[in-house]
Amino acid sequence: xxxxxxxxxxxxxxxxxxxxxxxxxxxxxxxxxxxxxxxxxxxxxxxxxxxxxxxxxxxxxxxxxxxxxxxxxxxxxxxxxxxxxxxxxxxxxxxxxxxxxxxxxxxxxxxxxxxxxxxxxxxxxxxxxxxxxxxxxxxxxxxxxxxxxxxxxxxxxxxxxxxxxxxxxxxxxxxxxxxxxxxxxxxxxxxxxxxxxxxxxxxxxxxxxxxxxxxxxxxxxxxxxxxxxxxxxxxxxxxxxxxxxxxxxxxxxxxxxx
Numbered sequence: 001x002x003x004x005x006x007x008x009x010x011x012x013x014x015x016x017x018x019x020x021x022x023x024x025x026x027x028x029x030x031x032x033x034x035x036x037x038x039x040x041x042x043x044x045x046x047x048x049x050x051x052x053x054x055x056x057x058x059x060x061x062x063x064x065x066x067x068x069x070x071x072x073x074x075x076x077x078x079x080x081x082x083x084x085x086x087x088x089x090x091x092x093x094x095x096x097x098x099x100x101x102x103x104x105x106x107x108x109x110x111x112x113x114x115x116x117x118x119x120x121x122x123x124x125x126x127x128x129x130x131x132x133x134x135x136x137x138x139x140x141x142x143x144x145x146x147x148x149x150x151x152x153x154x155x156x157x158x159x160x161x162x163x164x165x166x167x168x169x170x171x172x173x174x175x176x177x178x179x180x181x182x183x184x185x186x187x188x189x190x191x192x193x194x195x196x197x198x199x200x201x202x203x204x205x206x207x208x209x210x211x212x213x214x215x216x217x218x219x220x221x222x223x224x225x226x227x228x229x230x231x232x233x234x235x236x237x238x239x240x241x242x243x244x245x246x247x248x249x250x251x252x253x254x255x256x257x258x
Contacts (some may be wrong), residue, residue, distance in 0.1 A: 027148035027164040030178050031141060037183035039210040044139050046211075048240045049076040053215070053231040055096060060224065069096035069103055072229060075240055078136070083145065085137040085172030086190060088113060088129040091245040109245040119247055131192035131221075134174050135199070138166060138185065145169035153180075156187045156200055163187070184212060195222035203230075211236050 035044060052073045059066035077091035093107040105116040106128075113125035120128065141148060151163040154177055161177035168174075177187025182204070189198040198221075201214035211234075218228040 023146070023148040024150050024164075027150045028142070030150075030162050030164055030183075031138070031148060031166075031176075033183040034138075034176075034178045034185055035142070038185065038212045039206070042209045042211050042236070045080055046078055046236050047080075048078065048235075048237055050074070050233075050235040050238065050240070051213075051231045052233040053229060055227055055229040057227040058225050060226075067098065067103055069098055071095075071097040071100075075244055077240060077242075077245065082136060082140050083169045085166070085168040085170065085174050086130045086134050086192070088125065089133060089136065091242075093245050107245055107247070109242075109247060112247050114247040116248070127193045131194045131197060134190050134197070135188055137168055137172070137174055138176055138188075140168075141166045151175060154187065157202055159186055161186050184214070192221070197221055198223075205234075207234060207236065209236060 050073070052071075055069045055072040056065050057067045057069070058064075073095050075091075075093045079090040082089050088108050091108060091110050093105070095105045096103040102116060107114050108125075108129070113120040113122075113128065140146065146169065147167040149165040149167070151165050153163055154161050156177050160180045162180050163175055163177050166174045166176060173190065175187070175189040176185055177189075178184070179186050184201070184204050186201050187198065188201075189196065191197075197219070200218045200220070201216070202218075203216040204212055204214050206212050213231065213234045215231045216228065217231070219226045
């Protein structure tokens with residue numbers, strides 16, 4: 001049943017026709033409001049992003065948490081010409097620790113995907129990033145080659161959101177839910193190899209630069225919560241040593257703080 005639903009969602013998200021070749025003007029207006037609310041130029045073109053906090057991971061067959069990371073961090077070096085919605089992009093490193101013990105680590109240096117166990121085979125890496133990457137494409141969605149469409153509105157966490165569909169030049173489709181009052185981005189959804197993936201964003205804070213960050217992010221697959229991340233620290237545009245993204249053989253023995 002889940003496979004059938006995922007295939008139906010994929011067909012629905014990807015369907016196009018000559019009659020829908022032009023972007024929906026109302027969808028564009030909603031996205032433009034979201035960009036302003038998120039921080040405008042500061043939010044559209046970050047060079048790097050560093051987030052730190054804690055995270056709770058849930059087991060797929062239980063209501064109880066499977067594990068908790070009291071030290072959860074992400075480093076990102078952005079690609080500002082992104083056209084692929086759900087593939088590896090830019091550079092990234094994510095670490096999760098509990099009481100000083102490494103739970104997991106994953107990174108991408110622009111060519112190679114790796115974990116604490118070593119380099120990930122390409123086919124596995126493609127499936128992994130296709131199930132995880134997706135939010136950043138909204139920063140490019142007002143550009144050439146992208147199409148925007150409206151979808152039926154929803155209620156997310158007690159907030160009414162306007163739903164828009166972003167279709168990237170490679171045909172990738174992502175749903176975004178924009179708060180109808182604050183215009184913050186509260187929702188994202190797309191089809192992945194793991195099933196239909198959704199993220200709910202909450203607890204927004206505005207930095208002095210104007211950048212708006214959601215400090216609470218919950219991830220779902222096929223309607224089941226996978227994890228919630230609580231960000232406590234945000235740094236935008238600060239230098240990150242490229243060596244931080246390198247595969248395991250080149251990694252330092254200790255994790256440096258930015």
